[in-house]
Amino acid sequence: MANPMKIRARADGDLVEVKVLMAHVMETGQRKNQAGELIPAWFIQRVEATYGNRTVLSAQWGPAISANPFLSFKFKGGAKGEKVRITWFDSKGETRTDEVVIG
Amino acid sequence: MKAGGALTAFAAAGWLNPAHAEAQEWNKAAFDVRSIEELVKILGGEAASPNDAIDFNAPDIAENGAVVPLAVASAVPGTESIAILIEKNPNVLAGLFSIPEGTLPEIQTRVKMAETCNVYALVRAGGKNLYAVKEIKVTLGGCGG
């Protein structure tokens, strides 16, 4: 099972800054193991961030996003005490959703 | 629709489920491109040109190519998406970030770089493709690889 994300969301007025760390190997498919065999690609392909029913960011990623990806963005119209939810989908069909209360 | 060009292109190629506009499929063709020109061909719009309204902040030298921090902030009105391209990577496109209404056109992330090369921040707005470019040197140092 995928490990949890670490999400921080801080409101300054109605502007919310979100910072996310995701636990993922982001394997490129170009590296070899010690036996000289290619390690298959395995990486997050899509990320969706939502606030209530509103999508506040969506991203598509390739294998060149670093391992344990970091993402930061800002959106308007958010409020302290409400939640931001982040979901990722990876190339093996695995997915994980975490949420955090805006502080 | 705000992300007009890109979404229209996805929809035309059958990549978009119209019932869930946000649940778009991963755009394999975009991640297979070899250059910024090829990406623009896939996403649509005018030929890419440099633009000063894009602030592209990254160190000149990365201590390790496995983790290169980037910050892109666009002052281009109507910015719909920001793409990061790394000229000499096996897959040139690193990430494509769609900016919905109400989200600031600013993102920070970290990418892998195979070697020293130009990195592009491509901003798409109203059929225009604008970019900022920066050369980032990748070093190797110390023990333990």
Add this chain to the structure above:
Amino acid sequence: MKSSSGDEIGMKHRLTAWVALGIGLMLGIGWATAADDRRALDQIQKYRDMLKDGNPADLMELKGEGLWTTPRGPKQATLEQCDLGLGPGVLEGAYAQLPRWFDDVGRVLDAESRLIHCMSTLQGLTRDEALQNWTRPGSDIEALVTFVAARSRGLPIRASQTHPREADMAAVGEALFFRRAGPLDFSCATCHSQDARRIRLQELPNFLDPASARESMIQWPAYRVSQSAVWTLERRLIDCIRQMRAPDADYGSDAIIALQVYLQRQASGGVLEAPGIKR
């Protein structure tokens, strides 16, 4: 005579001029190199600063916290009553004073060995179970160390001085630091006892200089961008020894603990930033 002496003087002047030009060029080149170096180091500092906010080591800290509070092992107990030196369950500041003497086992232990002790006494895990996969970055034991270390963030490193064996271990650690060994005739001191040493672009800490020792030690455990993984100090030391081509050091061995006691004393007073980020 007059003219030849005039030539001599002229020659001397020309020589002086050439020497002056030569020195000037050397200095000039020296300055350019120093300026380039500084610019490169400034950019690397910018690189590190950009990575500090959102350190992937935070994910290991989260994992460690989960392991600390989850009942595990045959006894289905958590580690929340583990005594890391400041009393059962006291996390705040404990790592800043490790390694230290523990009466209950009659040994000086580092964070790793003490956690293994707790996993054995509280949870009923064997040493092998506690250590499983430690060679693979991201291991449970290292996640726990990361979590424990993070609970000392902002606190100064304080070498424990509660038992004479702690001073003995510091002396052993110092001796090991300077001891040349292996086919390369290398010691820790070969790389880490002078200022401004580098391997390629990587600056090396000088552990004989307290400021430099602190700067290094406050970062461990650290996310190493070259490995995409958190390394604890113990893993770093074991790998240094491997790179020196010395015989493998055992996990949790007295030698590794002694080196840590010595380094901890050299870095005393440094305010912990753990988990940090390194190349």
